[in-house]
Amino acid sequence: MIASRKSLLTPNRRGLLAAGGGLVGLLALRPAHATASAMQEAMKAFCAGVTPQAGRVTLDIPPLVENGNSVPLTVRVEAAMTAQEHVRRIGVFNERNPQPNIAVFHLNARSGRAEVATRIRLGDSQIIAAIAELSDGSLWTATAELVVTLPACVES
Amino acid sequence: MGRALINVPPKARKGQVIDIKALVSHPMETGYRTGPDGALVPRDIINRFLVTWNGQEIFSADLFPAIAANPYFAFTTIAQESGTITFRWFDDKGNAQVETAAIVVE
Amino acid sequence: MRRLVAIAGVALGLAAGLQASRGDERRSGATFMSPQTQALQADDAANPGMLSVADGQAQWSTPAGPNGTACTACHGDARDTMRGVAARYPAIDAVSGKAVDLMGRINLCRTRNMGAPALPAEGAELLGLAAYVGFQSRGLRIAPPTGAAMDAVRDAGRALYTRRQGQLDFSCAACHDDNWGRRLAAAPIPQAHPTGYPLYRLEWQATGSLQRRFRNCMTGVRAEPWPYGSDEAIALEAFLMDRARGMAVETPAVRP
Numbered sequence: 001m002i003a004s005r006k007s008l009l010t011p012n013r014r015g016l017l018a019a020g021g022g023l024v025g026l027l028a029l030r031p032a033h034a035t036a037s038a039m040q041e042a043m044k045a046f047c048a049g050v051t052p053q054a055g056r057v058t059l060d061i062p063p064l065v066e067n068g069n070s071v072p073l074t075v076r077v078e079a080a081m082t083a084q085e086h087v088r089r090i091g092v093f094n095e096r097n098p099q100p101n102i103a104v105f106h107l108n109a110r111s112g113r114a115e116v117a118t119r120i121r122l123g124d125s126q127i128i129a130a131i132a133e134l135s136d137g138s139l140w141t142a143t144a145e146l147v148v149t150l151p152a153c154v155e156s
Numbered sequence: 157m158g159r160a161l162i163n164v165p166p167k168a169r170k171g172q173v174i175d176i177k178a179l180v181s182h183p184m185e186t187g188y189r190t191g192p193d194g195a196l197v198p199r200d201i202i203n204r205f206l207v208t209w210n211g212q213e214i215f216s217a218d219l220f221p222a223i224a225a226n227p228y229f230a231f232t233t234i235a236q237e238s239g240t241i242t243f244r245w246f247d248d249k250g251n252a253q254v255e256t257a258a259i260v261v262e
Numbered sequence: 263m264r265r266l267v268a269i270a271g272v273a274l275g276l277a278a279g280l281q282a283s284r285g286d287e288r289r290s291g292a293t294f295m296s297p298q299t300q301a302l303q304a305d306d307a308a309n310p311g312m313l314s315v316a317d318g319q320a321q322w323s324t325p326a327g328p329n330g331t332a333c334t335a336c337h338g339d340a341r342d343t344m345r346g347v348a349a350r351y352p353a354i355d356a357v358s359g360k361a362v363d364l365m366g367r368i369n370l371c372r373t374r375n376m377g378a379p380a381l382p383a384e385g386a387e388l389l390g391l392a393a394y395v396g397f398q399s400r401g402l403r404i405a406p407p408t409g410a411a412m413d414a415v416r417d418a419g420r421a422l423y424t425r426r427q428g429q430l431d432f433s434c435a436a437c438h439d440d441n442w443g444r445r446l447a448a449a450p451i452p453q454a455h456p457t458g459y460p461l462y463r464l465e466w467q468a469t470g471s472l473q474r475r476f477r478n479c480m481t482g483v484r485a486e487p488w489p490y491g492s493d494e495a496i497a498l499e500a501f502l503m504d505r506a507r508g509m510a511v512e513t514p515a516v517r518p
Contacts, residue, residue: 062298066449066518067464070224072298094222098188102222105231110214112173112232118217119224121186149448151518153482154465158386159316163307177307181317183467225467226310 036127039093042100043131046091052131052139057090059130059144068122068148075105077114077132077140087114089133096126109135122148158182162243164257168235176207176215177230180245180253186221202227204246210239235261288509291452291517294443299464303516311393311462311514314469317386318394327378333391336375344398346405349511352500354411361415361496365392365471383490389469393460396513404457404511406504419501422494428485434498449518455506456499458515465518472499 043052060074077087086109092102105116114132122128125147132140158181168174180202187199199221207215214233227245243255292300306312322333322340337343351364362370368391369380381388406412423434437446438454445451459472466474473495477487488495 062296064296066296066299069467070302070464072302097222098186099220099222101220103220104218106213106216106218107231108213110234110236112234115232116215116217117228117230119228121184121222121224151465152446152449152451153478155478155481159313159320161307161312161316179308179310179313181310181313226313228308228310230308 036095039095039100039127039129042093043091043129046089046093046104046131046133047139050137050139052141054141056140057130057132057142059128059142061128061144061146063145064147064149065122066149067151068124070119071122071146071148072117073102073120073128074115074117075130075132077134079114079132079134081109081111081114083109084135086111086135087132088135090114090116091131091133092120093129093131094120094122094126095128096124097122102128122146124148158253160243160245160253160255162255162257164241164259166258167260167262170235170237170261172235173232174235174259175230175232176241177228178205178207178243178255179226179228181226182245182247184221184223184225184227188221200248202245202247204244205229206244206246207231208242208244209233210237211242214241235259237261288455288506289453290455290457290509290512292458292512292515294450294452295516295518299516299518303458303512309462309514309516311460311469311516314386314390314393314460314462315397315514317390318392318397321387321391322394326372327376329377331376333371336371340394340398344395346399346402348392348396348399348513349402349404350407352412352415352496352503353407354409354415359411360493361412361500363472363496363499364395366491366496368392368395384471384474386469389460389471392471393469393514396460396511399511400513402511403508404503404506406500406507412500415497415500416504417501418493419497419499422498423501428480428483430483432483434479454502455509456502457506457509458512458517460513461515461517463517469514472502 056078058076060076061071065071073092075090075092077090079085079087087107090105090107093100094102102120103118107114127143127145129141129143134140160178160180163177165174182202183200184202185197185200187196189197191197201219201221203219205217205219206213215231217229219227238259238261241257241259245253292303303309325332348364351367352361355362355370365388368388372378373380426433434454437451442451442453456472460469462469473490476495476498480487
């Protein structure tokens with residue numbers, strides 16, 4: 001875990017009004033964040049020695065979000081969702097938050113559909129990854145990239 | 157913890173896939189944020205969400221500070237028998253919030 | 263990357279060339295939001311502002327004060343008695359002759375009629391009650407009261423709206439009348455119609471009042487924010503509600 005005194009909640013970057021003609025100046029400080037390698041480590045821990053294959057997982061997340069405090073995320077996995085074939089776990093990971101983990105969802109043969117929606121925080125523009133573990137032990141993965149835009153006139 | 161809003165259909169057919177939505181009030185304090193006094197606000201998040209149907213787990217989640225404040229989850233399950241769906245949110249302080257919803261399966 | 267996005271945003275805003283005269287093209291702030299945030303507001307099962315509404319609903323029938331009375335003692339079922347009420351505030355309080363907003367009215371009810379202490383500004387209790395009462399007007403048109411006393415308050419509010427202030431020397435009108443539809447950083451500048459308060463702001467990660475939003479704007483232009491419940495804040499609120507007359511109440515709205 002990478003400790004940081006920077007806020008994830010109140011982004012330490014602010015749109016500043018330039019005095020005069022309504023021009024926009026930006027003070028963009030790079031927040032402290034997890035690294036691509038921390039994300040890889042977290043994903044490796046989830047996979048426990050099995051190599052994930054690309055496919056079967058869909059990450060539905062808007063490419064451009066107006067506030068990183070609440071980003072809608074839906075994960076879907078192609079699986080029959082029967083006793084023979086179902087999703088057991090879905091791990092969601094990020095690259096640049098202070099911590100690489102977002103959530104691990106536990107599903108089962110009774111889930112009906114392999115589909116979970118939630119709302120997440122992203123401190124910066126970055127890559128999100130999801131890995132699904134099926135009942136046969138196989139792992140499937142997908143990634144998505146998104147841009148978090150700057151809010152204006154935020155609370156100080 | 158605070159208030160929760162649960163969305164479960166009151167009735168379902170046996171074998172039907174039903175949609176469940178759950179929203180709970182919680183700041184999901186990350187532990188990375190400074191308060192008005194400049195000191196770090198201690199981490200306080202819901203770290204686990206567990207849903208059971210007549211005692212059997214139908215969905216659960218391990219959660220990290222990257223889950224948005226006032227956590228929201230939508231998922232599905234297959235209706236099997238009438239009974240009670242129980243939602244439990246566990247936070248870092250060891251508190252659990254419990255809500256229930258009744259469902260009739262025909 | 264961020265800088266590029268912001269510049270692209272400014273360019274888009276300028277290209278749109280939204281300079282239509284106000285009054286013909288009034289738009290809720292919701293229309294400036296992303297489809298995802300609009301969807302969040304539209305879904306009562308997902309809109310976090312509904313947690314405040316539920317808070318207020320519980321408090322509506324919770325006794326407070328020495329006589330153990332609740333809102334229900336006078337007002338019964340809010341779904342009937344509070345319908346349209348939030349659409350008519352701020353209004354003149356007959357006892358003091360001063361304008362009060364909905365939260366001020368709730369606190370007057372508590373202190374005068376229930377003998378209970380006033381609820382703190384921006385606390386979950388007061389926001390919850392205001393959200394619950396506001397929710398009873400959702401979809402109804404904003405219909406501020408008429409009369410000379412309210413006109414005087416609104417005139418004061420209009421003067422505040424157009425007055426330049428703060429180190430950046432901006433008025434409310436400089437952004438929300440003259441430059442709505444353009445972008446400030448990547449954020450679209452809306453027309454400042456207070457149609458959905460109290461509302462859930464993603465930036466706040468909480469429900470908050472119009473007066474909290476005023477304070478954010480004032481901090482933005484480096485002006486000294488008004489205290490909660492100040493005459494200035496009520497006057498500006500009254501002016502803005504009149505400016506939004508006929509628009510639909512959205513409480514509890516969601517904004518970025």
